Amino acid sequence: MRSDWILDVLADLRSFAQANDLPRLAEHLDDTALIATAEIAMKNERSAKHADGKQSKTGTGPRDFRAGHHS
Numbered sequence: 711m712r713s714d715w716i717l718d719v720l721a722d723l724r725s726f727a728q729a730n731d732l733p734r735l736a737e738h739l740d741d742t743a744l745i746a747t748a749e750i751a752m753k754n755e756r757s758a759k760h761a762d763g764k765q766s767k768t769g770t771g772p773r774d775f776r777a778g779h780h781s
Contacts, residue, residue, distance in 0.1 A: 713750050717743060 720743045727736035 713753065716746055717750075720746060 724739040
């Protein structure tokens with residue numbers, strides 16, 4: 711199942727936030743889109759490895775996709 715549709719939804723929400731003077735929300739939606747992009751890419755990599763017959767490990771990879779951002 712394609713999961714990149716969520717990126718379009720996040721972009722629409724960000725556009726709405728910017729058009730309605732909600733800059734903090736727009737910034738958070740940028741961060742959310744980055745996280746979604748990274749997770750979709752990792753999911754696709756795991757699926758490709760699984761399709762190739764290779765064992766994949768879950769939970770591997772960078773812990774924080776937003777370099778320089780700390781919670």
